[in-house]
Amino acid sequence: MNRLPMAAGAVLLAALLVIAISSLFTVQQGEQALVLRFGAIANADHPVMEPGLHVKKPFIEDVVRFDARLLDLDPPAEQVILADQKRIEVDTYTRFRIADPILFYQSVRSEEKARERLREIVNNSARRVLGNVTLPSVLSAEREQIMHEIQHEVSDNAKSLGLAVADVRLRRADLPPETSQAIFRRMESERQREAAEARAQGAERAQQVRASAERERTIILAEAQRSAQILRGQGENEANRAYAEAFGADPAFFAFYRSLSAYKQSLGDGQTTYVLTPDSDFFQYFAKAPNRH
Template sequence: MKKPVLVALIVLLVGAGIVAANSLFLVAQTQQAVVFQFGQYVRTIQEPGLQVKLPLIQNVIFYDRRVLELNPPAEQVILADQKRLVVDTYLRYRIADPLRFYQAVTNETQAASRLSDIVISALRRVLGNSTLAELLSPARARLMQEMKVAVDREARELGISVTDMRIRRADLPEETSQAIFARIRSEREREAREFRAQGQELAQQIRARADRERTVLLAEAQKRAQELRGDGDAQSIRIYASAFDADPSFFDFYRSLQAYRKALADGTTTLVLSPDGDFFRYFDHKEAASSR
C-alpha cells in the first residue's frame, strides 16, 4: 500500500473516531439532559443510557434528576395577631421540566435564589393570615400544606416540582424573646413575693392562734390552781377548826410550835423577848430551874 493512501486512511479513521466520540454521550441514572442545536431546543432525555447527537452542531446540558434540598434564609414574619416570628424552613424539590428550567433559571444556583424568594413570599402571605395559636396547634399541618401548594404553583413556572416543605423552627425575635423572658422573670418574682407574704401571714396567724391558746391554757391552769388552793385552804381551815374544837389547848400549843419553827428556821435569828411573854408561855421556867 502506498504511503499517501495509508496516511489518508489513518486520518479518516481518526476523524471517524472523533466524530463518533462527539456523537455519543451517556446519561447517568441520576441525570437528565436537554439537547440543543445551534441554541434551539431539540429534545429532552430523562432515561439513563447511551445517547446519540449530531457532532459539533448539537450540545447537551445535564441536570440532576434526584430530589434536591433548599434551606432558605430564616425570615421574620408578622402574624395575623401582630406577633412576630422568625421562621426557618426547608424545601425539597426536583427538576420536573428540564427545558423550562433551562429557559427560566438556567442552573441550580439561580433556581435556589428564585425558590427562596417564592418561599418567603408564601410564608408572609399564608402566615400573615394565621395566628400564633394556629401555628402551635394541629392546624399547623394545614398551613404547611397551603404553603407547599402555593410554592409549588409558582415553582412549576420554573420547571420545578416541590415534593415537600416544612417549617424547621419558629422563634420569637431576639428583642421580643428578651422582653418576654424579662416579663416572665418579673411575673415569677412577683408570685414568689406573694407566696412569701402569704407564708408570713399564715405564720403570724398560726403564732397568734398559738399565743391565744397558750393564754387560754395558762388562764385555765391558773384558775384551776386557784380553785385547788382554795379547796386546800378550805380543807385546812376545816381541819384546824376540828382540831381546835377537839382540844383547844393542844391546838394552841401546836400553833406555837409552828411559830417557833418559822422564827428560828435559819439558825441565825436572834430574838430579844421577855421570858414571861406569851411567846414562851409553854416553857415552864420554874421546872427548868429546879432540874438544873
C-alpha cells in the same frame, strides 16, 4: 498519487470519528438530561433522557443535564413578625428535587436560578403562615402543624418551577438577641415580684400561725389557771374541813400545831429577827408545853 486517497480516507475517518463522538453522550446515575435542538427541546415523544448511553444529532443538538437527586436549600435566617407583633428570627431548611425537567428548563433553566426562586417562595410562605400565629403557638406543639402548612404552600407554588418539595423545616424560630434580652429582663423582674409576693404571703401566714398559737397558749394557760384555782379552792376547803375536825377533836393540840406552822413560816429562812416581850403569846409554847387532855 496513492498518498492523496489515503490522506482523504484518513480525514474522512477522522471526521466520522468526530461525528460519532459528537453523536453519543452518557447520562450518569443521579442525572437526567434534555436534548436541545437550536435551543428548543427535541424529541417531543421522549424528551427526558434517563441514565445510560444516548444518541443525538451532532452539531445541531446539545445536551443539558440536571441533578435528579434530592437537593438542599439552606438560606440565611429571616426576621418575621407574628400575629401578636412579636419579631422572631426564622431559619428554614428545605429539601427538593427537579421533578419535571422540561418545566424546570422552561421556567428557570438553571439550578442557581431555581434556588433563588425557591428561596423567595419559602420566605413568602413562612411570612404569610407565621403572620397568622402567635409566639406561644410557635413554641408549642402547634409548631408541627405550622411547618406542615408552610410545606404545603411551598410545594404548591414550587410545582410551577418543575420542582417537588420533599420537606420544609423550621430549624430555628427564636427571638432576636435584643428582644430576647428585653424579655429575659422582664421575666426576671416578674419572677422577683412573684418571689417577693410569696415571701410576703409566707410572712403573713407565719404571723397568723404565731397569733393563733399565742391565742391557744393564752386559752390553755387561762384554763390551767382556772383549773388550778378550782383545785386550790377544793384543797383549801378540804384543809379547812380537816382543821375544823382537828380543832373540834383537840383544840389545844390544834393551837400548838398552828403555832409551829407560824414559827416555820416566820423563822424558817434563818434571817428574820423578832423583837418581842418575854410574856408575848407568840412564844408561849417555848415557856410551857401544851396541856393535853
